Amino acid sequence: MNDDPRTHDALIRDLARAARKAVRQLAGSPLSQRNMALEATADRLRTQAGSVLEANEKDLAAGQARGLSPALLDRLRLDKDRLEAIAGSLETIVALPDPLHRIMDDWTRPNGLRIQRVAVPIGVIGVIYESRPNVTIDAAALCMKSGNAALLRGGSEAVHSNHALHRVLAQGLADAGLDPAAAQLLPTQDRAAVGALLRAHDSLDLVIPRGGKGLVKRVQDEARVPVLAHLDGNNHLYIHPSADVQMATAVVLNAKLRRPGICGALETLLIDRAWLDRAPVLLGALLDAGCELRGDATLRALDSRILEAREADWETEYLAPILAVRVVEDAEQALNHIARYGSGHTDGLIAEDTEAANAFLGRLDSAIAVHNASTQFADGGEFGFGAEIGIATGRLHARGPVGLEQLTTFQYRVLGSGQTRP
Amino acid sequence: MNDDPRTHDALIRDLARAARKAVRQLAGSPLSQRNMALEATADRLRTQAGSVLEANEKDLAAGQARGLSPALLDRLRLDKDRLEAIAGSLETIVALPDPLHRIMDDWTRPNGLRIQRVAVPIGVIGVIYESRPNVTIDAAALCMKSGNAALLRGGSEAVHSNHALHRVLAQGLADAGLDPAAAQLLPTQDRAAVGALLRAHDSLDLVIPRGGKGLVKRVQDEARVPVLAHLDGNNHLYIHPSADVQMATAVVLNAKLRRPGICGALETLLIDRAWLDRAPVLLGALLDAGCELRGDATLRALDSRILEAREADWETEYLAPILAVRVVEDAEQALNHIARYGSGHTDGLIAEDTEAANAFLGRLDSAIAVHNASTQFADGGEFGFGAEIGIATGRLHARGPVGLEQLTTFQYRVLGSGQTRP
Incomplete structure (x- = not known):
């Protein structure tokens, strides 16, 4: 040629x-x-x-x-x-x-x-x-x-x-x-x-x-x-103050660890300060399952096994059993974090409060917005499409x-x- | 700056x-x-x-x-x-x-x-x-x-x-x-x-x-x-052998002359050879209304006022009271002509035979496919959309x-x- x-x-x-x-x-x-x-x-x-x-x-x-x-x-x-x-x-x-x-x-x-x-x-x-x-x-x-x-x-x-x-x-x-x-x-x-x-x-x-x-x-x-x-799947879950601790633990473990290498895997967990008293159960379960956690000072004070998170961690799609974890003051700060670092792939929250959850989903700028379910459902087969050629994070024609x-x-x-x- | x-x-x-x-x-x-x-x-x-x-x-x-x-x-x-x-x-x-x-x-x-x-x-x-x-x-x-x-x-x-x-x-x-x-x-x-x-x-x-x-x-x-x-609106109508002569005349006059400068205006008319006996009525009406016609040898033999069409005429979006006219042997040749010269905006046919019309529409690669209606309906207001920002001829997200x-x-x-x- x-x-x-x-x-x-x-x-x-x-x-x-x-x-x-x-x-x-x-x-x-x-x-x-x-x-x-x-x-x-x-x-x-x-x-x-x-x-x-x-x-x-x-x-x-x-x-x-x-x-x-x-x-x-x-x-x-x-x-x-x-x-x-x-x-x-x-x-x-x-x-x-x-x-x-x-x-x-x-x-x-x-x-x-x-x-x-x-x-x-x-x-x-x-x-x-x-x-x-x-x-x-x-x-x-x-x-x-x-x-x-x-x-x-x-x-x-x-x-x-x-x-x-x-x-x-x-x-x-x-x-x-x-x-x-x-x-x-x-x-x-x-x-x-x-x-x-x-x-x-x-x-x-x-x-x-x-x-x-x-x-x-x-x-x-x-x-x-x-x-x-889609370029990245830097996916987030926010733990709302109303989140059930058992559900949060089960969903987050699945979202991160079921298959850490797929684009729907969870990469950053945002925990509301009002939920901190229940956080040790969730964080402990992740650590016990072999997940590396990189967190802010507040979270590291809860469990000495948590490593220090740097700015780059909020930006990273690990595709590995590593999870960035951060405390946020409220839903607004969680949304701001996701808007700044997210890639518009799959983000969501765990919350028993349905009204708060709907308001949160409506303000997410993600192809797939998840409430009380694993981010690993971001998949054509799981949506019932039978087969998929990929996931799209652009905004036109097809998303997800x-x-x-x-x-x-x-x-x-x-x-x-x-x-x-x- | x-x-x-x-x-x-x-x-x-x-x-x-x-x-x-x-x-x-x-x-x-x-x-x-x-x-x-x-x-x-x-x-x-x-x-x-x-x-x-x-x-x-x-x-x-x-x-x-x-x-x-x-x-x-x-x-x-x-x-x-x-x-x-x-x-x-x-x-x-x-x-x-x-x-x-x-x-x-x-x-x-x-x-x-x-x-x-x-x-x-x-x-x-x-x-x-x-x-x-x-x-x-x-x-x-x-x-x-x-x-x-x-x-x-x-x-x-x-x-x-x-x-x-x-x-x-x-x-x-x-x-x-x-x-x-x-x-x-x-x-x-x-x-x-x-x-x-x-x-x-x-x-x-x-x-x-x-x-x-x-x-x-x-x-x-x-x-x-x-x-x-959309870049061009080089729009076509095909006159099927089953076309009603009065409907064809009314629709083609409207499609070309109502407002020749809009992107939905008709630019080329393809007449089936089996309809040639009825063509003089339609062509005469266009000429009498002040439309310049540029046609092939067969059509020029029908009316001496028709000018000679060149290759460039099939490619031209006149946006003016000028219409290219051509005889085709059948629907297949009409589709081939449209596939070659069309711009995927608005194309269609006049036909009483609904089955033939549906087969034809299904093979048109146009954003808007029209049967027995003026191409000038290619408009958000006419579709009932209330307001439009434009017409799209790309294939993704929005067409038309x-x-x-x-x-x-x-x-x-x-x-x-x-x-x-x-």
């Missing part, structure tokens, strides 16, 4: 043009045809597992030669079980209802014009991801079921695996009589091609980055195409879990009987 | 920080308080008309000295009637229902978690506009009613008028006990400040350009912040008319009774 940036722009334009044609076919296709493509892909993943695993071996060998870390190599690795899990996720998506053609609104104007808002695909979606090759199938399948075409750009360390998985996907589409251009893998690993993808606002409708913060930050900084993503419905947009249909505008 | 781009970035960040605080107040405010601010602004527009018109005189004098065209000077001009119209538009917005706090969805999960989707403000919205000073009030009022803060950047030729109108707005907000930072005018006319606004994706949630294509194109090309806008509801987003509320995730 030539270094001239226009070459990459032309490449993206050409891929997107073919993808757009595929969207027109998908948008008009019955659910059964889209599902057939997903089922055929699952079948082929099983029958062609050998060639996929062979390609994956090449990536693993190259990765070992390049000295990739064991964690990265594990992310890269496919085996029979992981392929079966990917096939299973395709079947999960098959079982979900059709996100297209839903009539979302329907009203009639005084002049007799009937106006409907009907769900249609977003269009051409760029998906940029890192070393996990399963994203090639998972992301394309969600796009395809919702009538969108995907331009896929995976990590260079997974290039052979991604090509093998993409071949299966293209065959699955063809098996169902659908245009394989509905799922295209970028034919180059040149980083400049990502730049071209991010500025292609004339030909792409959306970009979804799936990966670490470095990737998400680059996409958000550079993209002229709309982005659905991005599932099939969030991968659709709408068209107004104006149905008349010859009306003209006076 | 210093030329250092970081200075502008810091300025936008500071304005946006104050605006964000105002949003928190607005988001939690009752409808009556937001309406009170709009009413107070309308009252002050009437009582302080003198100072606004005086400021406007300065802009007009400066514009005349700089040799602005009579059309531009007219756009810039305010007088008693125009101020009264602005005050009236405020009162129209007061009468509209509250777009905030609507519960858009509400469901309960098997574990008892209740999940609601609740309408909340988008946040901080940049509005970039040109010479019409009324936009200062109109745009800020729509943002404010929907709980958003507006960062306003008007045309340099209207700088005195905009400052005078902004003072009225700030006083109106203060009269209602609301933070005047909910509507801020950029304190500099430096073009580089617009660049800073467009890249401020960390502090702004949305940018809305209101003006000509040059402005919209610059905003779409440069913005790292999400944009709601952008009214109060479209200026809101949502927050998920997860309401539990102590649930933890297994």
